[in-house]
Amino acid sequence: MTPPTVWLARGRHAGPAAQDVVRRHAQQLKESGVIRDWLELPETEGAPEQVFEARWEAGEEVTVRARLALALDPAREGAWTLAAEAEAPWDPRWPSPATMFWPDDPGVPWDHEGETGAELRLRDVNPLPPDDKELRRVLRGAARAGWAVHFVVHEAMTPDARGRLPLARLLPPGLRHRVVEHRAAPHQLRAVNWALREVGVQVPRGGAVVLPGEPAPQGYDGDDFAVRSVFLDGSEPAELLAAVRRLAASPRPLPDGAGEVLTALREDWHLLTLQEELARERALVTMYAEALEAMTRSRDLYREAAERAHEALAVYRESAADQPAPPVGEARQEAPAASPLQQLTRTLERFKGGAKARRPGGTARDGTGPGHDGAENGADGSRA
Known part of the structure; x- marks a missing residue:
């Protein structure tokens, strides 16, 4: 209005x-x-x-x-x-x-x-x-x-x-x-x-x-x-x-x-008397002092909050260190189940291992490869 x-x-x-x-x-x-x-x-x-x-x-x-x-x-x-x-x-x-x-x-x-x-x-x-x-x-x-x-x-x-x-x-x-x-x-x-x-x-x-x-x-x-x-x-x-x-x-x-x-x-008034100029300067000083006091108060509150946070963190660490470690069996039971991706990877690895066991190069160890059969045929022929 x-x-x-x-x-x-x-x-x-x-x-x-x-x-x-x-x-x-x-x-x-x-x-x-x-x-x-x-x-x-x-x-x-x-x-x-x-x-x-x-x-x-x-x-x-x-x-x-x-x-x-x-x-x-x-x-x-x-x-x-x-x-x-x-x-x-x-x-x-x-x-x-x-x-x-x-x-x-x-x-x-x-x-x-x-x-x-x-x-x-x-x-x-x-x-x-x-x-x-x-x-x-x-x-x-x-x-x-x-x-x-x-x-x-x-x-x-x-x-x-x-x-x-x-x-x-x-x-x-x-x-x-x-x-x-x-x-x-x-x-x-x-x-x-x-x-x-x-x-x-x-x-x-x-x-x-x-x-x-x-x-x-x-x-x-x-x-x-x-x-x-x-x-x-x-x-x-x-x-x-x-x-x-x-x-x-x-x-x-x-x-x-x-x-x-x-x-x-x-x-934005400029035409001031001497008394008005003094009053304005005093008001500015008061305003700046209040702002400085507020900043100091905020700094002290922040410092106090930080100290309390550090104390709480130290108490937490001490309480965690005092608790006994769980048994190995319980630790195994509590181990998280493997993810579906891990299960699929393990299954593929098993299939891969079985394929390696059936490779031709691997049959020479048990005497069933082609070289062994040839030797036996030769021996039989000589005996014949």
Whole structure:
């Protein structure tokens, strides 16, 4: 869930030299005492972004730390993400963290909404496109947006100069740069509601609705965030502003990609005071000492286990040596039977031995060979 102490925003600077704009504005705020200090991290080769840090006090001595990451990739030139965290739950009446890095000047185009891909502004009114296909694309992107609060106002009739002023300017400072205001012309009501039916919300005629975003707050109901009437005559639409504040304050999961941004703010922070540096070094010393103690404890446990294993092995060997050897007859009886292969080998050997006994060369020993028969025949012939 998004912590109540965190302020998140994403946008795009559409003009040139965005880094120079941030540097000049941050230095001016430091010199005027608005912020305590700021820091630009050294740019490394191949880094995807340029990082700026700033810290200031809000409310009653509540320290706020903020981190602005400015994309360096030419394909994402000017894209920025901003995460700020206070020491207390965020109060929307506090100054906007965006104005601590960007000048709140309409002529500086840093306030382009950077999530839906459409040319939307955070500090201005955004008329919906006249083309129905483009209108549906914009509203579907707005309904899925999670970094900013989007709301749609239907103009029941064409407003005058006062009615064309953005309603977001009437919100507290901490919300103005997290809100995108869409305006539907009188004839676009049907197309708008057709595009929003997928998210289950409808815009009343002459009214407004606050879109849920993605991920939606727990228990979001489109009827609870729909306003029946919004008068675009310069007066304050209290019901609509209350609905926007209520949605912004609702507990909701972190938007897509915000987890990494918040982790970088908390774990990769460089703008430290002397007391914070000492506290960090002490924490590192404590962590290293605990790790060394754990390693020493593991080594001692391993040594003790090895000694016990050697003792057990020695006891086993002594007990095996003390037992008497089995008798020879028992040893023969307990001898394992020959395997079938061994029996076959012995049988073949016996056949081989019998064949050797019947060979012709072997019959000369018992006087039955051919030589002996010839001698006898000769003797008989002589006697004849």
